[in-house]
Amino acid sequence: MSHAEEIFRTWVSFLSSHNLWGAVPWSEEARLAALAHFNILDTLPEQAFDDIACLAAQLCEVPMAQINLIDAGRQWPKAQAGLALPEVLFADSICVQTIRQPGVMMVADLRVDPRFADNPLVANAPNLRFYAGTALLTAEGLPLGTLCVYDVEPRHLSESKLAALVALARQVVSQLELRRALYDQQEALRDLNEGLERRVAERTLEMLRINELLQVEMRERENAEEALRHAQKMDAIGQLTGGIAHDFNNMLTGVLGALELIQRRVAAGRVGEIGRYIDAAMTSANRAASLTHRLLAFARRQSLNPKAVDVNRMVISMEELLRRTLGESIVLRTDLQARLWQANTDEHQLENALLNLVINARDAMPGGGQLTIRTAVARIDIQQDTLAPGEYVLLSVEDSGSGMSAEVLGRAFDPFFTTKPIGQGTGLGLSMVYGFIKQTGGHVHIDSAEGQGARIHLYLPCHLERGERHIAEHENPSPPRALKGERVLVVEGEVAVRTLVVDELRELGYATLEAGDGEAALIVLQGQERIDLLVSDVVLPGLDGQQLADTARQHRPDLSVLFMTGYASSAEMCAGFLDQGMDMLIKPFSIDELALKVRKMIERARP
Numbered sequence: 001m002s003h004a005e006e007i008f009r010t011w012v013s014f015l016s017s018h019n020l021w022g023a024v025p026w027s028e029e030a031r032l033a034a035l036a037h038f039n040i041l042d043t044l045p046e047q048a049f050d051d052i053a054c055l056a057a058q059l060c061e062v063p064m065a066q067i068n069l070i071d072a073g074r075q076w077p078k079a080q081a082g083l084a085l086p087e088v089l090f091a092d093s094i095c096v097q098t099i100r101q102p103g104v105m106m107v108a109d110l111r112v113d114p115r116f117a118d119n120p121l122v123a124n125a126p127n128l129r130f131y132a133g134t135a136l137l138t139a140e141g142l143p144l145g146t147l148c149v150y151d152v153e154p155r156h157l158s159e160s161k162l163a164a165l166v167a168l169a170r171q172v173v174s175q176l177e178l179r180r181a182l183y184d185q186q187e188a189l190r191d192l193n194e195g196l197e198r199r200v201a202e203r204t205l206e207m208l209r210i211n212e213l214l215q216v217e218m219r220e221r222e223n224a225e226e227a228l229r230h231a232q233k234m235d236a237i238g239q240l241t242g243g244i245a246h247d248f249n250n251m252l253t254g255v256l257g258a259l260e261l262i263q264r265r266v267a268a269g270r271v272g273e274i275g276r277y278i279d280a281a282m283t284s285a286n287r288a289a290s291l292t293h294r295l296l297a298f299a300r301r302q303s304l305n306p307k308a309v310d311v312n313r314m315v316i317s318m319e320e321l322l323r324r325t326l327g328e329s330i331v332l333r334t335d336l337q338a339r340l341w342q343a344n345t346d347e348h349q350l351e352n353a354l355l356n357l358v359i360n361a362r363d364a365m366p367g368g369g370q371l372t373i374r375t376a377v378a379r380i381d382i383q384q385d386t387l388a389p390g391e392y393v394l395l396s397v398e399d400s401g402s403g404m405s406a407e408v409l410g411r412a413f414d415p416f417f418t419t420k421p422i423g424q425g426t427g428l429g430l431s432m433v434y435g436f437i438k439q440t441g442g443h444v445h446i447d448s449a450e451g452q453g454a455r456i457h458l459y460l461p462c463h464l465e466r467g468e469r470h471i472a473e474h475e476n477p478s479p480p481r482a483l484k485g486e487r488v489l490v491v492e493g494e495v496a497v498r499t500l501v502v503d504e505l506r507e508l509g510y511a512t513l514e515a516g517d518g519e520a521a522l523i524v525l526q527g528q529e530r531i532d533l534l535v536s537d538v539v540l541p542g543l544d545g546q547q548l549a550d551t552a553r554q555h556r557p558d559l560s561v562l563f564m565t566g567y568a569s570s571a572e573m574c575a576g577f578l579d580q581g582m583d584m585l586i587k588p589f590s591i592d593e594l595a596l597k598v599r600k601m602i603e604r605a606r607p
Helices: 003-018 028-037 047-060 159-267 275-299 311-326 347-363 406-410 429-439 495-507 518-525 545-555 568-577 591-605
Strands: 064-071 074-081 104-107 130-137 143-151 307-309 330-336 341-345 369-380 390-399 443-448 454-466 487-491 511-515 533-537 560-565 582-586
Touching: 028 064, 028 143, 047 064, 047 074, 047 143, 047 159, 104 159, 130 159, 143 159, 159 275, 307 347, 307 454, 311 330, 311 347, 311 369, 311 390, 341 347, 341 390, 347 369, 347 390, 347 429, 347 454, 369 454, 429 443, 429 454, 487 495, 487 518, 495 511, 495 533, 495 591, 511 518, 518 533, 518 545, 533 545, 533 591, 545 560, 560 591, 582 591
Parallel strands: 330 369, 487 511, 487 533, 533 560, 560 582
Antiparallel strands: 064 074, 064 143, 104 130, 130 143, 307 341, 341 454, 369 390, 390 454, 443 454
């Protein structure tokens, strides 16, 4: 049993034993429950109740008034006017008699009333003589306490004043109900706020968890997409490997055969006949170099790097590679608009996109056919889908293959959607092309029907300059020669390559020093000999090219460095650390290219 229950049972037992309530139409349990419902006991003073107490004293023309609440075993004043009494025990309460009778209880002189003559409030301070009070009744008729007035002199109140006292008692109850309603609203609002805060906190935590999961998923998806893009490139290269190996062997046969014939003609003293063999060897070697550069470009991983691209020149440079990809049963034609605007795009990504389109077209023509690559300037006058009005470079791939049904056409750009047999396609080719073109600010359009071939149009944003204006460095009729005393240090691990580079530089008039690795080169660099330029391969035994250059500049801070590389990843690595006074030359290179680059770097380093 709780302490509150014990007090309540003791109180009810006391009332019953003393027969204080008599016959009343309510139970004490219900009355106390109603009082507890208003949650007002032992609260701080409130102006609204104080005002009613003052008004009661004024209307009744008496000096004192109280609003009392009758709890279990005590009378507690909520508001007082003209006196400051503490709570009193139930046995000393005058108001307890008031709540057990209807209407107003008025006692003209408390001293002569046997019920109150010995009451401490009458016999002692404040020496009360007059009392009038009425019960504070709820809507259910349960008395909560009283509104009462006092005087220290005997008196009577008129009927109007007694009626006013009853009216004020109703106002006290109304105020209690308003107070409880406000309390309920505040509690509801507090619960709502706490619930809202809790739900917001829970939702925020949930959103944070979801966001974290989304970020992880996005990173995983980006990594997967990057891996798939690279795999698609490798797949494209894999499809080229057979034909390229055949072509490369043909080119090597041309080079080796020409060199063997040159060797025999020189031995026989027939030097005048070697010119055509030299031309044949150079042609085959240049074709092999071009093919190697193209393959390395396709294999290279890199982010989007938009710049001015001459699309016509790109198509021409890829033409031989594309013919080998298509095979002998498919005729490749090109229709390139003269003086085409340059496109603002990533050249390597565009090359890969074109290769993907050509491979798709080849697979759509298993029995052979014709493929046409066209370029033009397209003018868009009104908004079309996501394509804004303006001028675009149009690159189109048209085939005479089986075409696409409406269903296939509607899903052509969906990732992993393919009409090829399992194992013969990833379904990423067109989706990658679409994503790249959109990223570069362009648009892709497919025009196709079953049995009528397919025409895929790539709309590329224009650059400000027209194409076909490039002047290659090797077009210079005579390579620049060395000035007197200029010396170059050549560092190359491959003996044959090092010998050729040294001989070419000497042919141009440069004094040369050579080393087969980074450690040997450092010994030379730590000496006192004049060195105008360091020419070094990126991949070396021991110290690599970057480490050699960094260490060399500790001894010679102004030393110019020209890196040589024949591998795509080395070229990317080299581009990442090129500092002032550094440049890069891609293998294989001609004497003219070497001469121009060396001359340019030495001249640039002059004060």
